[in-house]
Amino acid sequence: MIEALARFLDALRAEGVGVSAAEAVDAARAVEVVGLERRETVRLALAVTLAKDRASRAVFDRVFDRFFAPPRLPRDGKGKGRPAGVREGATRKRRPQPPEESKRRAPADRESERGKLGRRPGRLHRIVRAERRREMAPEPRHRDLTRRMTKEEEREIAREIPRLVKALRLKRGRRRREARTGRPWLRKALRRATATYGVPFVLPAQRPRRRGVRVVLLVDVSFSVARAAGFFLLLAGAFLEIGRRARVVCFVDRPVDATGAIARWMRGRARPGRPLAAPRPGDGIARGGVSFADVLSGIDGLNLDAASDYGRTLHALARPGYRVRGRDALLVVLGDARANRFDPLPWAFSDLAASLGGVLWLVPEPASRWGTGDSALPLYLPSIDVLVEATDLSGLARGVAEMRKRT
């Protein structure tokens, strides 16, 4: 059993659930306490000792089901239906009947059992398919955000965000740094002087806050990428103070400044918008009870049902009236650059990029599709400093980490 457990722990670790040595010992002791008679008891005992938050519990259940497969469905042929990666032995240990007996079973016996189930092929088929889908489903943070998904699935992915924010250390640091020159740092001077009675008295200076860098998040919120946009804003908002040094511009067919609305939403103070007639991507991404889809529907001037028009948007931003400027400003674009047969106006983008400190582009589309069909990405490419493939939450997090480096 110890060996099977060790392999199970390896499988858990491979899926990103951290298990310490002490927890492994706890797990082994727990199994010893509850015994191996009932599968669900073993599951609970292991869950209590190994899965220490809600997200890990979901992963745990999946790995457990895959690893300690229950004798649920008769299988014809040995090993068929067992997903790849699970070694023999691990599952066999959990079988209630010894292997010899099943081998000795008359073929007719098995035939009749199949006949019994054969009367309801539809149901069996459904069970197997659902089981398959569940086993093969990728981890929430690796799920493709561009395909269709339910509200519940969106919620499941959104639950990953705090962990990602923590893993990336996105939270703003409060600590100030000391510098050789700059404004005198009285508090520190006092603290240091009390230790030495002020001999020698040194007046430390504090490194000035970096004020200059402004970040403009230009976010495509059209139907196909709105979900990625919502997750992206939640991640980016974890360290950018949206509204102070960062602005958010949403667009579908034209840019609309959404800084206020998004900042309120991030602080959990958004007003719910008009009730939505149909489910939209982003209605499972909630903050303070208001979903991203709700917030978008409440922003004036945003036509969510239009086709996205990159040329017009970038041109509008490049116009002198729009205050996206500055050698130290970083432009972060989230969008698939699908021009929808509008003119992508690459010169407008290169003009805009030339007036900025840098351009980071996150593409919520697999790299294999970049530049195919109506994608204007190749035209914009010369002006882009960093391009990130961000089809899933971890891709978005990579993009945000890049952004963090540059601010």
Next chain:
Amino acid sequence: MTRPVEVTPESITERFAASGFVCPPEVASALHLAEALGKPLLLEGPPGVGKTEVAKLWASYHGAELIRLQCYEGLDEAKALYEWSYGKQMLYAQLLRDKTADVLAKAPDLASAIALLRDEADAFFSRDFLLPRPLLQAILSKKPVVLLLDEVDRSDEEFEAFLLEVLSDHQVSIPELGTLKAASPPRVVLTSNDTRELSDALRRRCLYAHVDYPSLEDEIRIVEARVPGIGAALTDRLVRFAQALRKADLKKAPGIAEVVDWALALTVVGADALSPAVLRKTLGALLKNREDLERVLAEPGRFRG
């Protein structure tokens, strides 16, 4: 010592049920293992699902005293662990002034007076002048206790780090007295509303169970147990209504206690259906936020299922 109580998941479920608490199998199993492995148990879940209640029942299960430490932002060691009773020390110093003078009279010079004082001053930092706060109470207690650290997520990260020593070794260090170790390790239950991500170090030291809102059947059983004499049809309807509210992204989703309160309110006004008029009168027991109330009262049909 009281007699040891036998613990199995079944006996826990049974005893809790006798007190009108429907214990999820998850929690029963976690409590059982916490007892068997001698580990603290971390219960996490939305507010109002009965996490604190679990700790209280756990204490009464063992016939143990419940020592509760409500965590909050800014909670520090002095309030959680111990303090020196400054007032008492001052009072004694005043009353014993003559005595001190006698002692000091023997000293020929200042150095020996200080040496004398150094020996005597320890008397003022003894157990007599110690004010044990919940954590120390739990460690020093001779009788079995259940220590409840309520809403750990509200405390600061520094305090969380400090808890680690207490949780893993059941001991605390007091500079003036040395290390105090628990004679019998207290049973520890931590609860968290998940408003802040707790550190991995803390999670590693605890067993973990996530407590969620109960299923429809369980919640109906809870309401029937807590509100005797309520009609089955009304119970079914009100619980369905409350569960629909929880799915509706409200600012403050109703907890179990609020559902029970609402059920009581409904019996008080003698309602047998959830008409708009009845809702207007009683919904304040369920929803504690004006915006939520207005939203639900505007279209109660959406939640009636």
